Amino acid sequence: MERTFQVDLRGVVDLLSHHLYASPRVYLRELMQNAVDAITARRLVDPGAPGAVAIEPGEGTLRVHDTGIGLTEPEVHELLATIGRSSKRDDLGFARHEFLGQFGIGLLSCYLVADEVHVLTRSARGGATVAWTGFADGRYTVAAADTERTEPGTTVTLVARRGMADWLTTATVTDLATRFGSLLPIDVTVAGRPVTEGALPWRARHANPAARAEALSAYCQQLFGFTPFDVIDLNVPEAGLSGMAFVMPMSANPAVRGGHRVYLRRMLLADDVEKLLPEWAFFVRCVVDTAELRPTASREELYEDDLLADTRAAIGVQIRDWLVRLASTDPQRLHRFLAVHHLGVKALARHDLEMLKIVDQWWPMETNWGPLTLADFRRRHPVIRYTATGDEFRELAAVANAQGIGLVNGGYTYDIEIMKSLPGLDPAIQVRRLDPSELATHFEEPDPQTQMRLRPLLSAAATVLEPLHCAVLPRAFEPASLPALYLVGRQAIQAEEMRSARAASTGLWSDVLSTMDEGAPARPQLVLNLRSPVVRRMVELPDSNLAGLAVQALYGQALLHGHHPLRQQDSALLNQSFVGLLDWAMR
Numbered sequence: 001m002e003r004t005f006q007v008d009l010r011g012v013v014d015l016l017s018h019h020l021y022a023s024p025r026v027y028l029r030e031l032m033q034n035a036v037d038a039i040t041a042r043r044l045v046d047p048g049a050p051g052a053v054a055i056e057p058g059e060g061t062l063r064v065h066d067t068g069i070g071l072t073e074p075e076v077h078e079l080l081a082t083i084g085r086s087s088k089r090d091d092l093g094f095a096r097h098e099f100l101g102q103f104g105i106g107l108l109s110c111y112l113v114a115d116e117v118h119v120l121t122r123s124a125r126g127g128a129t130v131a132w133t134g135f136a137d138g139r140y141t142v143a144a145a146d147t148e149r150t151e152p153g154t155t156v157t158l159v160a161r162r163g164m165a166d167w168l169t170t171a172t173v174t175d176l177a178t179r180f181g182s183l184l185p186i187d188v189t190v191a192g193r194p195v196t197e198g199a200l201p202w203r204a205r206h207a208n209p210a211a212r213a214e215a216l217s218a219y220c221q222q223l224f225g226f227t228p229f230d231v232i233d234l235n236v237p238e239a240g241l242s243g244m245a246f247v248m249p250m251s252a253n254p255a256v257r258g259g260h261r262v263y264l265r266r267m268l269l270a271d272d273v274e275k276l277l278p279e280w281a282f283f284v285r286c287v288v289d290t291a292e293l294r295p296t297a298s299r300e301e302l303y304e305d306d307l308l309a310d311t312r313a314a315i316g317v318q319i320r321d322w323l324v325r326l327a328s329t330d331p332q333r334l335h336r337f338l339a340v341h342h343l344g345v346k347a348l349a350r351h352d353l354e355m356l357k358i359v360d361q362w363w364p365m366e367t368n369w370g371p372l373t374l375a376d377f378r379r380r381h382p383v384i385r386y387t388a389t390g391d392e393f394r395e396l397a398a399v400a401n402a403q404g405i406g407l408v409n410g411g412y413t414y415d416i417e418i419m420k421s422l423p424g425l426d427p428a429i430q431v432r433r434l435d436p437s438e439l440a441t442h443f444e445e446p447d448p449q450t451q452m453r454l455r456p457l458l459s460a461a462a463t464v465l466e467p468l469h470c471a472v473l474p475r476a477f478e479p480a481s482l483p484a485l486y487l488v489g490r491q492a493i494q495a496e497e498m499r500s501a502r503a504a505s506t507g508l509w510s511d512v513l514s515t516m517d518e519g520a521p522a523r524p525q526l527v528l529n530l531r532s533p534v535v536r537r538m539v540e541l542p543d544s545n546l547a548g549l550a551v552q553a554l555y556g557q558a559l560l561h562g563h564h565p566l567r568q569q570d571s572a573l574l575n576q577s578f579v580g581l582l583d584w585a586m587r
């Protein structure tokens with residue numbers, strides 16, 4: 001036996017209010033939308049038909065009049081009283097482009113604030129005026145109206161639910177109508193006062209470009225609370241989209257994506273849409289109107305589909321092109337822009353060659369020759385060497401500088417990725433991470449005579465450093481004020497990791513690791529600077545114990561200077577040298 005579904009209206013309204021709509025305020029948006037759609041429908045058959053929506057708040061009631069297409073009695077049964085039925089879809093069930101609505105559920109939102117909805121409607125296609133009343137409990141009545149409407153159109157009257165009358169007051173309704181409908185192309189009034197503004201702000205006519213810029217700047221100030229650094233016009237014809245991107249004058253937190261204000265056929269969809277722009281573009285806030293992007297059923301977000309993805313990419317290109325133009329026409333302004341928004345631009349430069357060019361030529365990196373753009377750096381140093389961390393940079397910058405080696409601090413967000421992408425601009429560009437042990441190859445080796453004199457010190461040093469798996473290397477280098485340098489090559493880091501893994505493991509696995517370790521010759525090196533007055537005096541020390549203590553102290557100081565992690569045995573050694581030296585000093 002076939003049956004028809006029954007719908008519990010209260011349950012559906014409950015569902016809408018708790019799970020679909022963020023707030024009961026959407027009821028007014030849905031009423032305005034239906035009024036505008038009805039006028040659009042009437043103008044499709046009669047282009048000269050009047051178009052006006054009058055909203056009249058009363059005592060616990062609200063009336064919305066429109067001069068739209070109206071409904072016949074059969075349409076009232078079919079469209080008003082059937083949930084999910086809409087006149088705004090084509091024969092195949094697709095949303096028709098000229099209308100705002102499509103789902104056939106909008107009218108239900110009236111029950112978020114009202115217990116009764118009265119509709120008095122006369123169709124432009126002929127027929128008598130029909131009176132329909134729907135109740136929140138799911139009942140409805142249809143009757144011929146007591147009085148005929150003189151003109152086609154519809155009046156919807158809401159009777160407030162207990163406790164909800166505040167949603168229908170003149171102040172609230174004016175606020176909501178302005179918020180949702182101020183850009184609508186059809187005149188809307190609340191209690192006789194217009195809430196619509198006419199042209200879209202970015203399409204409005206102005207005496208000259210400067211006047212336009214000023215007006216848009218004032219609009220941005222009113223909307224987002226800042227005076228924009230610049231305004232970028234946006235146009236994506238495939239999405240029927242136009243609008244503006246306002247470049248923020250202050251830095252934005254990349255983790256907090258600013259929302260964008262999106263109008264759908266000039267009715268506000270939401271002012272916190274995030275998906276409209278690529279993630280890197282966090283330095284702009286946009287206002288756009290689109291005819292083709294689709295809303296979700298709550299009409300508070302954009303539906304994620306291919307068109308939205310293409311639109312996002314197209315807007316990204318337009319923002320990027322603005323930056324490229326800025327770089328070629330006004331480098332000083334570009335500098336000011338980068339000073340505030342370099343993170344967003346760098347993020348983009350990792351995947352985009354045009355942006356990479358901008359960063360390469362305009363963004364000063366921290367180098368051991370002062371702040372330099374990568375392009376300038378390359379002019380002085382054919383190879384771009386960078387450190388893996390800021391600590392490593394601080395430790396090695398001066399030493400590398402003294403040996404004539406150029407070094408870029410790779411410790412800042414995205415900088416290493418950017419440097420590594422540079423061969424994409426020109427395959428001849430060489431980029432290398434500095435292997436600290438490689439620095440020692442630039443230091444001067446002692447002559448045979450000095451080597452002889454160094455023997456006692458080196459043997460004392462080997463005794464104390466051997467248990468720490470650290471080699472001693474006597475070299476002469478600048479700056480002379482640095483007595484010792486702790487250098488860990490990449491091989492040495494691997495070897496140390498292997499040693500710790502072996503220490504932590506037992507049995508067979510430990511044996512396997514031991515055999516692997518045997519082949520790893522690299523060790524960290526403590527380079528003693530033979531130009532340092534302290535080290536020179538150490539060479540002359542007659543007592544090997546004292547020399548050992550001095551080496552321990554230099555080892556500890558070099559570790560601390562380079563912010564290297566201190567292992568347990570390193571801390572113990574530091575203590576030992578401190579107490580030992582104290583003991584010597586007090587003898």
Ligand SMILES: Nc1ncnc2c1ncn2[C@@H]1O[C@H](COP(=O)(O)OP(=O)(O)OP(=O)(O)O)[C@@H](O)[C@H]1O
Nearest residue numbers: 034038070079086087101102103104105106107154
């Ligand atoms: N003011 C009006 N004038 C003429 N017809 C109306 C009016 N309001 C509603 N209707 C009719 O009632 C139908 C259902 O309206 P409802 O608001 O529930 O859904 P919709 O507007 O079609 O879609 P959506 O859920 O996306 O808003 C509409 O498709 C329209 O045919």
